[in-house]
């Protein structure tokens with residue numbers, strides 16, 4: 001069955017609207033900043049940086065410590081938005097690199113921090129972990145921020161949007177992430193931290209987000225499937241919440257902190 005459009009096109013098409021469609025949470029960044037308090041000079045990359053909403057937050061919080069931070073993504077359109085937004089913010093534009101997360105054009109042991117937000121499920125995980133292990137210096141950190149499959153299933157989309165959970169098979173569970181990490185001898189999982197965010201929205205906004213494909217998952221529906229699912233989503237929300245202007249749920253994410261050991 002054909003889907004709305006090819007998945008590889010998703011980030012190219014959504015780039016201009018991406019940031020206005022997604023919710024950006026500051027809490028994981030303040031947590032990361034705290035973890036990095038003893039590091040005085042940060043040499044970093046944000047892989048799958050997209051429009052740079054989290055790179056920008058890192059930059060704002062760690063400005064004095066950051067020697068450089070590369071925004072790396074395989075979508076030129078997302079990187080175009082990244083550069084625009086940094087320029088609008090009036091801050092020095094960090095370097096951007098158009099590259100695959102599985103083949104990073106960075107030297108061995110050249111960074112002490114690698115970040116990836118909401119992107120790891122798009123990567124070939126083991127290849128990505130091998131690349132980060134190659135590029136990190138001893139003692140360097142890899143921060144992986146993502147939502148797990150089970151967290152996705154408890155979101156407003158997982159609970160009320162038909163087929164959302166069964167279509168989204170790319171996300172990992174925590175034990176799957178841990179199994180892959182265990183296969184890379186030099187990477188140690190130091191900590192995991194779960195985040196919960198109380199959300200409130202309305203039917204109109206949620207419907208707009210889905211129609212705009214704010215999650216790439218929606219590109220995995222055929223047009224007719226999507227139309228049916230959206231109508232059912234409306235009915236499900238009305239039945240469950242009553243008031244279409246008072247839709248509440250909890251979003252969950254996980255942060256994994258890995259360290260390279262010599």
Ligand SMILES: C[S@@+](CC[C@H](N)C(=O)[O-])C[C@H]1O[C@@H](n2cnc3c(N)ncnc32)[C@H](O)[C@@H]1O
Pocket residue numbers: 011047048049050051052053054072073074075078099100101102116117118119122123124
């Ligand atoms: C859901 S977006 C997240 C963007 C950003 N980190 C954020 O949280 O807003 C996923 C990003 O990963 C990028 N991406 C997907 N697969 C990739 C790959 N194999 N190599 C590099 N970037 C990739 C996409 O182009 C997109 O910008």
